[in-house]
Amino acid sequence: MPLEIVTIPCLSDNYAFLAHDAESGNTALIDAPEAGPILAELENRGWTLSHVLLTHHHFDHVDGLPAILEKHPAKVIGAAADAHRLPPLDQQVAEGDQFEIGGEPVQVMDVSGHTVGHVAFYMPQSSVVFTADSLMALGCGRLFEGTAPQMWASLSKLAALPDDTLVCSGHEYTQSNGKFALTVDPDNTALLERVADIARARAANEPTVPSSLALEKATNPFLRATDPAIQAHLGMENADPAAVFAEIRARKDRF
Template identity: 50%
Template sequence: MPLEIRVIPCLSDNYAVLLHDPLTEATAVVDVPEATPVLEALDREGWDLTHILITHHHSDHVDGVLAVKAQYGATVVGPKAEADGIPGIDVQVVDGDPVAVGSLIGRVMETPGHTAGHVVYIFGEERLLFSGDTLFVMGCGRPIECDPPVLWQSLQRLRALPDDFSVYCGHEYTVANGRFALSVDPDNGALRGRVAEAEAARREGKPTIPALFGDERLTNPFLRADDPDMAERLGLAGADPAAVFTELRARKNVFRG
């Protein structure tokens, strides 16, 4: 039986994501920005939460963990490097560790940058990436606890994923990300089309996740810092890709388009 996924809007622009295995009735939630929307979704679906998968320690990803755990007794999984900041953590994971949700077997990839211990969860057979705040649709997280080149290295690791992976990220930043992407890649027809689709979806109140990784490869400027054309457009022809990425991130930080 195919797995079931539900995207749950939380706070002003966060997402939690439910992952349900019909074969075993196991259910995981990826990040818990607040408890109420997650509990309401579980009640609506009639699912029993068994796992809480945390990508990083920021409060807008963990504030609802204890309340949800108290309701269901779910096992809290999170990065070992940030265990002190993750309430109720039961299982501390590092790069390459397996994570089982019923019959669904994922693995952990460490992607430092936004935070020093950030992880993502990859379910290869199901073609799923839960990217937290490392990779957004047409964007990436702000490097807060690491220098930008560290995040660039993490994105290069993610870039090895196949095009048919579905990306579930932690925030609804797509329209703003797309408008910034157009400012540095204005002649990209695929990008213009994606921005228009995102704007239409948001006008209708629909989420813009998931996204296909192949579309990200074509339109996300932060995945293309080693593209000579991107470097040239930024006035950095011949520069190291890490420097190009750093410039992209600096421009995004101040972009108000």
């Protein structure tokens, strides 16, 4: 039975997630931007936190942790490469490592680029990946620490997951990401439809996260650096995809 996934809005535009296994009662929190909404959701559902999975060290993904652990002394798991700047970890993990939440395997993926040491957590039985600020809805994280080739490699790794994978990313940036995407992929009908869907969702104050990997592959320009139409639009026909990605990321930074 797949894990139950709950999306929790935090701060002004962050998301945290709960992944709950009904059989064992295990509940994992992915990232801790802010304690209040997360503690309220746990109390509302009568769930007890068993694990906390941290994707990267930025304050808007970890600052809520101390207050959460006071009420839910859960096992904290994060990247060994980031351990020196994450909150204290009970378990340090790296690319290729695996652990379990309620009998469900959790695979660790190094998705460095936004930061060096950023990890994603992939749960194949539940077809869900928690990507935080690596692959985002219609976007990707700004390259604060890593390089464009590094981020392109990370995104390519995520894009290789099954199309039906649910992508749980860290921010509500989708509407602005859509406006940018149209500047590099203006004739993409799937993108035009998605932008209209996003506008309707946001007008109703509904989250646009999570999204499906199939939808990201069809519409997210940061996954589409190999697409001939985007390459042609950028004047980069047959260019190295990492270079095309770098150009798209640079344009987004200026957008």
